Amino acid sequence: MAASDHEGRLGEEFFTPGSSSFTDFLAAHRPELLSTRRVLPHGVRAQGAPHGTTVLALTYRDGVLIAGDRRATMGNLIAQRDLEKVHPADDHSAVAFAGTVGLAVDMVKLYQVELAHFEKIEGIPMTLAAKATRLATMIRNNLGQAMQGLAVVPLLAGYDPAAPRGEPGRIFSFDVAGGRYEKFGFHAEGSGSPYARGALKKLYRPGMSRREAALAALQALYDAADDDSATGGPDLTRRIYPIVSVITEDGFERLAEAETEELSREMVERRHTRPDGPNAEI
Numbered sequence: 487m488a489a490s491d492h493e494g495r496l497g498e499e500f501f502t503p504g505s506s507s508f509t510d511f512l513a514a515h516r517p518e519l520l521s522t523r524r525v526l527p528h529g530v531r532a533q534g535a536p537h538g539t540t541v542l543a544l545t546y547r548d549g550v551l552i553a554g555d556r557r558a559t560m561g562n563l564i565a566q567r568d569l570e571k572v573h574p575a576d577d578h579s580a581v582a583f584a585g586t587v588g589l590a591v592d593m594v595k596l597y598q599v600e601l602a603h604f605e606k607i608e609g610i611p612m613t614l615a616a617k618a619t620r621l622a623t624m625i626r627n628n629l630g631q632a633m634q635g636l637a638v639v640p641l642l643a644g645y646d647p648a649a650p651r652g653e654p655g656r657i658f659s660f661d662v663a664g665g666r667y668e669k670f671g672f673h674a675e676g677s678g679s680p681y682a683r684g685a686l687k688k689l690y691r692p693g694m695s696r697r698e699a700a701l702a703a704l705q706a707l708y709d710a711a712d713d714d715s716a717t718g719g720p721d722l723t724r725r726i727y728p729i730v731s732v733i734t735e736d737g738f739e740r741l742a743e744a745e746t747e748e749l750s751r752e753m754v755e756r757r758h759t760r761p762d763g764p765n766a767e768i
Contacts, residue, residue, distance in 0.1 A: 507600065507620070536565035538590060539716040540678035541572065541582035542706055543643040543657045544690055545671060546699035549734035550655030552643040553703040554582045555678070555711065556726050557718030567718060572729040574738040576601045579617055579644030580731055584676030586636045589628065593638055597621060614646040618658040618666050626664025637662045641675045645733045654735070678710030678717035685709040688766035697749070700730050700741065704753050705763050720750040 541554035554571035557564060565587075572582040573594050581597060583590040600620060605611050612620065621642055628638055642658040649656055657669040672690050674682035685706035694702065704720070707728050711719030720727050727750045731740040757763065 507604070536560045536587040537716070538569055538571050538584050538587050538676065539718075540674060540676040540682055540707060540710045540714065541584055541641050542674035542679070542682050542686065542703060543582070543641055543669075543672065544686060544694075544699055544703060545653060545655035545657065545692075546694040546696060546732075548696060549645045549732060550643045550657060551696070551699045551703055551730065551732045552580050552582050552641065553700075553707065553728050553730040555707050555718045555728050556721075557716065558587050559716045562715075564718075567721065567724065568726050570729060572731050572740075573598070574731075574740075575617065575642070575644075576605075576611065577737045578611075578646075578733055579614060579642065580733055580738055581621070581640050581642050582675075583638060583640045584679075585638040586631075589631065589636055590638045590640070593624060593628070593640070597624060600624070613648075614644040614656055617644065618642055618668075621658075622660055622664045622666040625660050625662065629663055632662040639675050641673065643733060645735060645737075647735070655733070674706065674710075676710075676717070678707075678714035681713045681717075682706040682710040685763065689764065691767065696732060699732075700746075700749055701753060703730055704728060704746075704749055708753060708757065709763060720754060722751065722754065 536558045537560070538558050539555060541552070543550060543552040552572055556568050558566040558569045569587065572580060575581045575598055581594055583594065601612055601617060621640060625638065625640070632638070639662065640660060644656055645654050646656050647654050657673050659667050659669055659673050659675060672683070672686045674686065686702060689702040689705055707717070708719050711717040725747065727743065727746045729740065730746055731738060
């Protein structure tokens with residue numbers, strides 16, 4: 487049959503019974519479209535790919551907050567100053583990433599389609615625990631490239647009214663082999679994560695308001711940028727600020743840039759008199 491005869495018609499693969507996974511569908515019928523399954527030639531190690539750096543999440547009174555700095559680095563160079571590392575996955579979950587930018591952006595887009603495809607096929611949204619498991623599988627599929635220097639390390643946060651601990655805000659981290667770990671209270675990933683986690687250890691407390699949680703996240707990213715050259719802090723001159731988003735019962739919401747700017751300027755002003763940041767409450 488001529489190619490023109492197929493115009494406007496779906497192929498047989500769309501009518502073949504299978505799972506509700508869009509990734510499995512692509513793997514079976516168009517595997518060349520899956521960038522996370524392409525392995526470099528044997529012995530080749532990737533050099534110079536842009537990397538995203540620090541992302542974090544913390545639970546608060548109404549749900550969970552997820553944030554990230556904006557810098558991408560390429561060795562000792564700044565590759566991009568305004569990279570967006572925090573994205574909604576669906577209405578009640580979000581994913582942020584550290585690691586190889588190109589693969590990470592593709593993985594986030596595929597993950598968004600994966601969740602939407604599941605809901606259309608099954609008629610119900612995936613549970614948050616199942617979303618974490620599905621993301622872990624996608625990371626595991628990238629293991630070959632991760633071993634060659636193209637690792638992606640995402641952070642998943644979501645609102646789960648059926649959470650086993652009774653706290654609807656939940657956070658999941660992953661390793662490059664697809665290991666899945668639930669974190670409680672707060673967590674950070676990326677090159678500046680040790681400093682961000684250190685800051686959150688002294689600033690975090692259960693039951694924080696949205697404003698308090700946002701300030702704590704910004705303080706943690708500021709501390710990460712202070713000690714990790716790959717992490718970018720608030721850039722008041724260029725008006726580039728970290729991305730801060732929240733997920734509550736009402737769904738995903740990215741804080742308006744005006745709100746993030748106000749909080750960032752307030753934090754930087756306070757740092758003029760106290761460079762090491764606020765003390766922990768006792």
